[in-house]
Each structure stands twice: as C-alpha cells, then as structure tokens.
Amino acid sequence: MRDTASVLHLDLDAFFAAVEQRDKPSLRGKPVVVGGTGGRGVVATASYEARRFGVRSAMSTREARSRCPHAAFLSGRFPAYRAASELVMAELRAVSPLVEPLSLDEAFVDLAAAGLPDLTLPTVTEVAQRLRARVAEVTGGLTASVGLASSKFVAKVASELDKPDGLTVVPPGTEQELLRPMPARVIPGVGPQTTERLRRAGVHTVADLEALSLDELVRLLGKAHGHGLHAFARAQDDRPVVAEREAKSVSVEGTYDTDLTDRRLMEGLLTRQAGEVATRLRAHGLSGRTVTIKVRLHDFTTLSRSSTLPSPTDAAGVVARTARTLLADLDTSGGVRLLGVGVSGLADWVQEDLFADDAALGDEAADEVAPVDLEAAFPRRRTWPPGADVVHEEHGRGWVWGSGRGVVTVRFETAASPSGPVRSFAEDDPALQRWTSTEPDPGEVTTQPLSSPT
DNA sequence: TCTGGGGTCCTAGGACCC
C-alpha cells in the first residue's frame, strides 16, 4: 500500500440509462431501464428515477416492470455505449498512461504514473475534479463518481460513497477507520455466499472480519479467499494498476424465452454460436485449444463440458463440431433454457498449415447441421428492439418506442432535434431502417461531441 | 413461466510423469 492517495477509481453513473437520456430528451428526468426486454431478461442499468421505485441491476425485467410500469424499457445500444466509454477512457489516458478499464463504465487510474509535481491531497483532488469536468464535457453531460485512495480497494469503496456525481478522497492513514464499520460485503470477492458464511460465523462488518485470525479465515473460506480477506480486512491491498490484460477466453451464450427440447435445434444454435466465437477469435488474432459448452437446464442447474484439442483453432467448423459432440453426452430431455459455447486456452498465434484445412472444414461442418430453420425459430436479432436508433426517409432520425403485432412506433427525437412527433409504421415499411451507421447524420448540426456515437 | 451475458479466479479429483 502506498502513502499517497494516488489510485483513482472512476465510475460513470447509471451509465447505459444516462446515455439513453442524453440522446433522447423525452427520457430525461424519467425512469429508464436498460436490459433484456424479453421474457427472461434482466436489468443491466436503471436510471436514478427508476431506482426510486426499487428497480435494481440484475433484477428480472419482469419484476422491474411490475415495480415501475411507466418506465421506458430499452434493450440497449452498445455501439453508443462503447463510443461514450472510449471518449472517457481517452480522457483518463490523457491524465495518466496507466489506466485499467474494468468495464465500459469503470476504470482505475494510477496517478503515481501521471507525472504530477506532487501527490499531495490538494493536487490529486484537483486532478480528479478536473477529470470529472472533462468527462461531462466530452460525453455531452454524463456524470461520474470518483474515489481517490492509496489502493484499488479503498478507491473503489470511496467512489461509491458520494454517488452520483461525487468525489471522495480517503487520506492515507485513515483507511481502516473508514472501512471498519462497513459491511463485510464491501470487500471484493465477498458475494452472497461468502456473506452468508460470514454471517453464520458472527461476522457482519469489516471490523468483525479483522478480529478473525488468518487460520480461522482459511478454514472458513479456503486458502486463496482466506488470505485475500485477511489482507483486505486490514485495508492491505498491493494490487497494481495494470493497463493491458490479455483475454483468457471468448464465449457466446444465449437464454431462450421458451425452453428448448429439440436436439437438432440445439445443435443449430450451438453451431451458430460457434461461428460467432470463431469470428471474434479471428478478429483479435487469437485461437484456443479448449472448447467448452454451457447448458442451463429448465430447473436452472448449469452444466459444462469441455474438450481440449491437440492444437489451437479459430475455425468455426472445428469449434462447432466439438461443441455438438459435447452436447451429445448430455441429457437435455427436461428442456434447456440456455446454451453457450466458449474457447479458452488462448494463444495469439494460429498454426498456419492447419489454418486452411480448418477453414474449409468450417464451411463443411456448418452445412452438416440439421435442416432446421434457425432464423425462423430464433432470429439472430430483432429488427426493432426498443430504444434502437432508426431513420425514416421522410421524418429523419428517431428511436423505437415500441413494436409488436406488425407495427413499430417511432419517436422522432434526438438530442440534436428534440421536438419530433411519434408515428407508427408497418414493421416491413421500406422507408424505415435501422440506423446502424457510426457516422453522424448528414447535415446534422452537432454541438455535443457524442450525440452521434462513432 | 423468478434468475442475462461476458468474463475471471479458485477448488478438487484423476491421469500421468519423474
């Protein structure tokens, strides 16, 4: 642990929902829920207005709808979130070369690598405030909460303390007095199961945890976890901020609104997922030796089966055939709610001579798959998901307010032109198109750098 | 019709090798 508050943790507030409110003025000040909108969807992000009704991340969308029926339920526009995230990460890197993104909306910054004149509290505080202002400026008004402390652990705890749009600085030396009264749950790696185990052992707070010996903790939680908690309970955390981390696996999975029972359909879906995995492997110049399938049964029991190949592959056909073979050994007669395919044991090289063969094999193997109409049974993506950007020949840019029964309702409103009407169209109206371009609208006057995500 | 998707890390047992 360092003796300066030079680890910064930044967390964008209600990120996905905030991007939607930024781009769709009618949603400002209103409850917005972004996440899965299907029958088995869960909430990814709820705006603060929706949180007032008890809507939370990871809650089923069904429950969120019953708690807050008048919220806008949107299925998410990842290109827009990624664009906003990249602008924020660029601002962080302008402060210090040592930036560790944890997700689209969160990152650590090591101010000790920033080349500042000093790392005193006034200096780092000013850097943090300037950074928050820059984030708002460059994203068109998104707010961030920031924590500054002597370690990742405490910086992250600190960023939670004044949300949204706040800054908390923990002076070095005061970490333990901050942590002691907090629930043990604030410690990274302490989730529901560990919390329950600790509760049964009479441990509720960080102070309670601190009273346990290393031996007791290891007995209670195992070696790695025990050692980790022993240190965290004392605010000891030497984990460095790491800029580049290599991917260890690539996977695709899907939960279906109704349980699958048709094996040929499952094989078709696995094959399609294998293709997506292979595409992503190739896009990153990776290949891997271990193919894993994941199967969640109707009763939520989750199975995995894996097979390690003699050499790494990035070929769709090889991944697909391996996946289908693994599925063959499982009893899925009760119905399957989730299927997934992943590749791990990644290497950043491909065996050149095998590459051509594998690629050819890939095409063949894709064709081997049972003749089910996958697109009819499970369309790859719905054309008009709620919240999606669209453009109409006559009315211009807008977004999907609702869809179903052959009709799509569009609100013609963007951050740049916030006063458009709401109109309905036939779903197959050729004048209406998904807006997928990452370029700004032709002719659109953009005053906010992010109003047309790139 | 409770319970997403993309990840990481850890544990534990068995095979196999020296």
Added chain:
DNA sequence: TCTGGGGTCCTAGGACCC
C-alpha cells in the same frame, strides 16, 4: 506385505464481478 511425493494437465463446478 507395507510404504512416497511433487508437478502438470485436464475436467467440472462454483463464486464472483460489472
């Protein structure tokens, strides 16, 4: 008849994170 140990790889499952 009894008696090893360590190391690595692989597999399956589970907890956790955002």
